[in-house]
Amino acid sequence: MTAPAQVRAAVIGTSGWADSAHLPGLQARGDVEVAALCGRNPERLAALAGKYRIPRTFTDYRQLLAEVRPEVVVIATPNHTHAPMARAALEAGAHVICEKPLALDAGEAAQMLAQAEALGRRHLTFLTYRGLPATRYLKTLIDEGYLGRLHHVQGCYLHASWLDPARPASWKTIRAEGGSGVLHDLGAHVIDLLQWWFGPVARAAGSLQTFIGERQRDGVRVRVETDDATACALEFEGGGQATLQLSRVAPGRHNYQRFELYGDRGVLVYEYDQPWAHIGRIWGARAGAYDLEPIPIPAALTDGFAGQETFPAIYRAVTDPFFAALDAPGPSPAPSFAEGLAAQRVIDAVARSAASGRWEAAAFA
Structure with a gap:
C-alpha cells in the first residue's frame, strides 16, 4: 500500500523556540516533511538544518517561497516580521502557521485574517497552552457548568527570563519590533485562554512598567522601550471580570501560570510550572465547600505528555486540526488568525489604557 503523501512545509526562523518547539514538533509528525528552513544567521541556519536533516536553506524568505513553493509555512520570527512574512506566504499559495502574538497590532492582524480568508488559505496562530491537558480539561469543566455563571478570575503568568540586568537588549526590548514586552509575549497566551474559556473581553484597564531601564546591545547601553511587567x-462581554499580573522579572519563577476561576456554582484553580511535564494541575470545589480538592485529568488527555521530550505532544494537540483541515471544507480550526486577532484587540486595549489612564474598549481605536 502506498504511504500517504506528506505535506511540504517550510519554517522561517531559527530561534531557540524554533529549535525546541516547531522543528521537533513538525519532525515528529509523520504527515509533514520540512523541506526548507530560513534564517538570518548562516552558521545557525546550517547547524539547525543539519540537526533536523532539512535539505534546503535560505537567508531570504522571499527566495524560499519562490523556489520551494511550500504548502505550509511556519513563521517563528520577531513580532514585527509576522505580518509581511505571512502576507507573502499567503500570496505564494501557502497555508500559514504563525507564532503568537499574531501581529504588532489589531490592524495588522485583521489584514492578515482578511487576506487568508480571501485566498482560501488555512491559518493558525500558534498559542501553545491550548494544547495542555489541563487547559483543555478546564474548558470541558467550564462548558459542563462546573463554575456556573462567572464572577471573577484572578490570574498570573510569571517568568524570570529578563530578571538579570546583564541580559542583552534584543528585539523584545524595542517597541517597534516587539509591540510591547511581556504584554505581547506572555499576555497573548493568557488573554487567549481567558477568551477561549469565557468569551470576548469587552474592555480593559492596564498598567505597564519597566524596571530595568537600560541594557547592553553591541557594547552600547540602550534604553529598554518595552514593559517588564x-x-x-478585564471585563467580559458575557459578564464577569479578571485581574491579571504578567511579569518577565519575577525571581524564582521559570514559567509559572496560575488562574483562580470563581463562579456562582464553584471554583476551579489551574496551575502550570512543569518544565519537564506539559500537563498542568487542576483543583476545584463546589459552592458551599471550603476545601479545594485535586481534580484528576483524564488519562486520555495526559497520555504522552509527561517527560522531557514530550513537547511534540502539545504540538500535535495544537496543530492536528489545522493539518486535518488543509483539504477539508469549512473555516480554519481554532486557534486561527481569528483567535489571534481577538487576543490582539485586548492587548491593544490594555496598552491604550496604560497610556490614557482610562478603561478602553477591546476593539479597534
Missing part, C-alpha cells in the same frame, strides 16, 4: 483588569 503588566497588570490589567
Whole structure:
C-alpha cells in the first residue's frame, strides 16, 4: 500500500523556540516533511538544518517561497516580521502557521485574517497552552457548568527570563519590533485562554512598567522601550471580570501560570510550572465547600505528555486540526488568525489604557 503523501512545509526562523518547539514538533509528525528552513544567521541556519536533516536553506524568505513553493509555512520570527512574512506566504499559495502574538497590532492582524480568508488559505496562530491537558480539561469543566455563571478570575503568568540586568537588549526590548514586552509575549497566551474559556473581553484597564531601564546591545547601553511587567483588569462581554499580573522579572519563577476561576456554582484553580511535564494541575470545589480538592485529568488527555521530550505532544494537540483541515471544507480550526486577532484587540486595549489612564474598549481605536 502506498504511504500517504506528506505535506511540504517550510519554517522561517531559527530561534531557540524554533529549535525546541516547531522543528521537533513538525519532525515528529509523520504527515509533514520540512523541506526548507530560513534564517538570518548562516552558521545557525546550517547547524539547525543539519540537526533536523532539512535539505534546503535560505537567508531570504522571499527566495524560499519562490523556489520551494511550500504548502505550509511556519513563521517563528520577531513580532514585527509576522505580518509581511505571512502576507507573502499567503500570496505564494501557502497555508500559514504563525507564532503568537499574531501581529504588532489589531490592524495588522485583521489584514492578515482578511487576506487568508480571501485566498482560501488555512491559518493558525500558534498559542501553545491550548494544547495542555489541563487547559483543555478546564474548558470541558467550564462548558459542563462546573463554575456556573462567572464572577471573577484572578490570574498570573510569571517568568524570570529578563530578571538579570546583564541580559542583552534584543528585539523584545524595542517597541517597534516587539509591540510591547511581556504584554505581547506572555499576555497573548493568557488573554487567549481567558477568551477561549469565557468569551470576548469587552474592555480593559492596564498598567505597564519597566524596571530595568537600560541594557547592553553591541557594547552600547540602550534604553529598554518595552514593559517588564503588566497588570490589567478585564471585563467580559458575557459578564464577569479578571485581574491579571504578567511579569518577565519575577525571581524564582521559570514559567509559572496560575488562574483562580470563581463562579456562582464553584471554583476551579489551574496551575502550570512543569518544565519537564506539559500537563498542568487542576483543583476545584463546589459552592458551599471550603476545601479545594485535586481534580484528576483524564488519562486520555495526559497520555504522552509527561517527560522531557514530550513537547511534540502539545504540538500535535495544537496543530492536528489545522493539518486535518488543509483539504477539508469549512473555516480554519481554532486557534486561527481569528483567535489571534481577538487576543490582539485586548492587548491593544490594555496598552491604550496604560497610556490614557482610562478603561478602553477591546476593539479597534
